[in-house]
Amino acid sequence: RLYSKAEPLCLEAKNIYEKVLGKEHPDYADACDKLGLVCEKLVLYAKSESLYLETKTIREKVLGKEHPKYANSCNNLAYLYYIQSKFAKAEPLYVEAKNIREKTSGKQHPDYAISCYNLAVLYGNQGFYKKAEPFCVEAKTIQEKVLGKEHPDYIYSCNHFAGLYKKQGLYAKAESFYKEVKATLEKTLGKEHPDYAMSLDNLANLYVEQGLYAKAEPLYIESKTTLEKVLGKEHLDYADVCSDLAEMYRVLGLLEKAEPLYIEVKNIYTKNAVKNHPNYASVCNSLALLYESQGLFAKAELFYEEAKNVNEEVLGKEHLNYAGSCNNLAGLYDNQGLFTNAELLYLEAKNIKEKVLGKEHPDYATTCNNLAALYNRQGLNKKAEPILIEATKIYEKVLGKEHPNYATSCSNLASFYESQGLYSKAEPFILAGIKPLISQIENNFSTLSEKEKGVFYNSFSHTFEFYNSFASKRFKENPSITAEIYNNNLATKALLFNASDKMRNRILNSKDEKLISLFEEWKTKKTNLAQVYQMTLEEKQKQGIDVPKLENEANEIEKQLFQKSEIFASLSDKKRYKWLDVQKTLKPNEVAIEIIRFKIYNKKWTDTTKYMVLIISPESKYPEMVILENGNELEGKHAKYYQNAIKNKLLDLNSYNQYWKKIEDKLLGVKKIYLSVDGVYNSLNMNTLFDNTSNKYLLEKYDIELLTNTKDLCTRKVNVQKDIKKVNLIGFPNYNNDSKPIKTEDEDKNQVVASLMAEEDKSRFFRGDNISELPGTKIEIENLAKIITSKQIKAEKLLGNEASESNLKNLKSPEILHIATHGFFLPDTKKDTTNKKMLGMDSKSVFQNPLLRSGLLFANAKTALKEGGDGVLTSYEAMNLDLDNTEIVVMSACETGLGEVKNGEGVYGLQRAFQTAGAKSVLMSLWTVSDDATQALMTLFYENWIGKKQTKREAFKNAQNELKTKYPQPYYWGAFVMVGE
Numbered sequence: 002r003l004y005s006k007a008e009p010l011c012l013e014a015k016n017i018y019e020k021v022l023g024k025e026h027p028d029y030a031d032a033c034d035k036l037g038l039v040c041e042k043l044v045l046y047a048k049s050e051s052l053y054l055e056t057k058t059i060r061e062k063v064l065g066k067e068h069p070k071y072a073n074s075c076n077n078l079a080y081l082y083y084i085q086s087k088f089a090k091a092e093p094l095y096v097e098a099k100n101i102r103e104k105t106s107g108k109q110h111p112d113y114a115i116s117c118y119n120l121a122v123l124y125g126n127q128g129f130y131k132k133a134e135p136f137c138v139e140a141k142t143i144q145e146k147v148l149g150k151e152h153p154d155y156i157y158s159c160n161h162f163a164g165l166y167k168k169q170g171l172y173a174k175a176e177s178f179y180k181e182v183k184a185t186l187e188k189t190l191g192k193e194h195p196d197y198a199m200s201l202d203n204l205a206n207l208y209v210e211q212g213l214y215a216k217a218e219p220l221y222i223e224s225k226t227t228l229e230k231v232l233g234k235e236h237l238d239y240a241d242v243c244s245d246l247a248e249m250y251r252v253l254g255l256l257e258k259a260e261p262l263y264i265e266v267k268n269i270y271t272k273n274a275v276k277n278h279p280n281y282a283s284v285c286n287s288l289a290l291l292y293e294s295q296g297l298f299a300k301a302e303l304f305y306e307e308a309k310n311v312n313e314e315v316l317g318k319e320h321l322n323y324a325g326s327c328n329n330l331a332g333l334y335d336n337q338g339l340f341t342n343a344e345l346l347y348l349e350a351k352n353i354k355e356k357v358l359g360k361e362h363p364d365y366a367t368t369c370n371n372l373a374a375l376y377n378r379q380g381l382n383k384k385a386e387p388i389l390i391e392a393t394k395i396y397e398k399v400l401g402k403e404h405p406n407y408a409t410s411c412s413n414l415a416s417f418y419e420s421q422g423l424y425s426k427a428e429p430f431i432l433a434g435i436k437p438l439i440s441q442i443e444n445n446f447s448t449l450s451e452k453e454k455g456v457f458y459n460s461f462s463h464t465f466e467f468y469n470s471f472a473s474k475r476f477k478e479n480p481s482i483t484a485e486i487y488n489n490n491l492a493t494k495a496l497l498f499n500a501s502d503k504m505r506n507r508i509l510n511s512k513d514e515k516l517i518s519l520f521e522e523w524k525t526k527k528t529n530l531a532q533v534y535q536m537t538l539e540e541k542q543k544q545g546i547d548v549p550k551l552e553n554e555a556n557e558i559e560k561q562l563f564q565k566s567e568i569f570a571s572l573s574d575k576k577r578y579k580w581l582d583v584q585k586t587l588k589p590n591e592v593a594i595e596i597i598r599f600k601i602y603n604k605k606w607t608d609t610t611k612y613m614v615l616i617i618s619p620e621s622k623y624p625e626m627v628i629l630e631n632g633n634e635l636e637g638k639h640a641k642y643y644q645n646a647i648k649n650k651l652l653d654l655n656s657y658n659q660y661w662k663k664i665e666d667k668l669l670g671v672k673k674i675y676l677s678v679d680g681v682y683n684s685l686n687m688n689t690l691f692d693n694t695s696n697k698y699l700l701e702k703y704d705i706e707l708l709t710n711t712k713d714l715c716t717r718k719v720n721v722q723k724d725i726k727k728v729n730l731i732g733f734p735n736y737n738n739d740s741k742p743i744k745t746e747d748e749d750k751n752q753v754v755a756s757l758m759a760e761e762d763k764s765r766f767f768r769g770d771n772i773s774e775l776p777g778t779k780i781e782i783e784n785l786a787k788i789i790t791s792k793q794i795k796a797e798k799l800l801g802n803e804a805s806e807s808n809l810k811n812l813k814s815p816e817i818l819h820i821a822t823h824g825f826f827l828p829d830t831k832k833d834t835t836n837k838k839m840l841g842m843d844s845k846s847v848f849q850n851p852l853l854r855s856g857l858l859f860a861n862a863k864t865a866l867k868e869g870g871d872g873v874l875t876s877y878e879a880m881n882l883d884l885d886n887t888e889i890v891v892m893s894a895c896e897t898g899l900g901e902v903k904n905g906e907g908v909y910g911l912q913r914a915f916q917t918a919g920a921k922s923v924l925m926s927l928w929t930v931s932d933d934a935t936q937a938l939m940t941l942f943y944e945n946w947i948g949k950k951q952t953k954r955e956a957f958k959n960a961q962n963e964l965k966t967k968y969p970q971p972y973y974w975g976a977f978v979m980v981g982e
Contacts, residue, residue, distance in 0.1 A: 777932025
């Protein structure tokens, strides 16, 4: 592919033949032909066309129109027109070449087969799939018979057959051919040949087309690695694979992975002096898309313009690449509200695609969709509707109903009708758009890391939220719509947590020593990362620590674990549960409730938050829906009122009416509630809501059990009361046992955790320069030890200096882990670009990860908060504890239930961390409470559970009721909640 070196040599040969033999000699014609080919590869299309025409004329005159070399000239010129999208010019030349070869060589000749193949490619790229297929079949049949299945020509035909089926959405057929090509090349050429590497790239592209990103990535990486080894990092084939891999990362939203690959590709083309090549324009376009997604519009526009100019100059204004540039630049203008500029470019792209591809091609449908969306945003409904319908029908016909493009088109049409209040028209299109997305989750989640799962799901989660918004308006006319909403919620709520929890359980129960060893290796890497996060930027640079590399290593192992754990997946893991499955688990007087937070969509996303409550009883025909319209107030003034009433020990006559009354109106005769919450409800203890009409708290009216997802009712096992043999108790840490003197300058003081806390938290944590001791925790631990040992159960105490972070980390699957200490949560705050330490860690790391902003303090915490080191256990570290057989973790500490609430995923804090580490249940607090009340509650809980053999939940609820008789205010008895098994 060193065409720039070949060109002067070909030109010199041509000039010699012209001078010595003359311009009508066959050798001169051959020289023109070779030079034309080189010019074609250098994208000098006008020069190439002139040379091909000259060759064709000479051969026609000297050799005649039935000579094989004349047929070759027709073929070469046709291909030149084909790559320029001049299909009308290409077709008659391809046909002429085919007819000559049929007449002179017969239908069983390889050259005739090539002509058939060329016509198949031509028709296939125009979307004329039925016209293309018989030619492809004919070419493949001849090549298999005459040349055999290992010949390059046969392999090319299989490749094209696969591509033909891919474009029609016939993915199973396409996959079969791509795999045949891959297997043949592996056998004939080996795994280190460029052709084998490109076969991997083709198969990966097919998987990306289907949204099967987990299958595609390892193929891309293998292809890239092979080409780097065989051809080097400056070869254009290597650049092509890098570009494809980058595009997949961009679609997944993994922009930090995509950008360096795109830049590498661009540099390869620049270094090879092919900036006037369509592939260079393509990478400019990809970079523009990436920057546009980040809101860097000015930067994106420069790259879009560069791509458009290259395509116009090299390919002309009737080429599909030029149409693509127009379409993408239009999208940028559309996003900025420059509608006139956008419309002109969309129309130009649409007209080119219609002319070149026809009106049944997916690329034409995509531009239709874009243009319709533009009209929709401007309220031009009569213009938008027919174009949207046209696009959706094209996708359905060509790609099928499971394709992501069809899902997007249906969602667009649904949004169009919804914005006009035409709900009955919108509903079937919303459903059609949702179903492929559920399939996408099922097909892709198995081998993505948790971070990548989050990014992937976020790329289309807005569609589910749009459905929730729509359902809140539609359910009065069609109450049964709640069934699909509930089903979607079962499939998506706590999606990331459930996936990680299943992976861990499968691996640990697999008895596969290698897999368990890999799991332990991953945990070690995560532990090492936690230590790295405690270093300053200077410390990391001094030790040569590459944090992204370490994160990537841990990420890759995590992906392997998810993939390998699928081998041990049970049928229940793979079942798609529906609301009827939940209903079957309910007994009389029981209900399951899902609370869903969502934003309202009115032609565009608004700032209005609402809460949807879905209720299932054993008698439900479909879930009952309650809409709490005042979501913004529930998260604002009413949440503050609840917190102030709790803190100041006031009788709260407001919160029940705001958060529960509308729900309770649907709960006649109900005694047991299985409740899965979302949003602000994560920060409430529902038992503390006071109904002034009955003068009862919800604690007295219902048995409320918190679940992460009511789907858990379908999968949980019967909870058998276990005989506890040992309890581990940690408390009363010696926070201020300084190992080195602490500076007291104001500037240094500002770097400790107190600088980001509210005033009341500062006073709770610190007395002057020291962290406040908690003498009540010592009494609590000692009292619990007496209760536990009196029941012939071993109690292991860690107090004072022994109540250390390292001692906690060294525990191996404690049956019961009780921790009595300070807890903390720092809310998200303005990012700090300085290199100060926070919580003893690099402040940048703390800001980026909510699991680093919550935790527990242990011995030596004062030094750890300032300098780093042992003494502060973050939630990130807690995830790596060995709690595989731990019945419960009790956090007898303030605010251990707090964390960053993520829509549909719950609280990112200590609760999630201990459950991820394996704890079956977690008992945690939502606010600061007195030492005396905490001691009393914990004593009652253990007496009920271990002494009276009550279940964990019975023991806890009875302890709350007993404590309430002594301390009537919810501040005392309602601070703690239990989640999990």
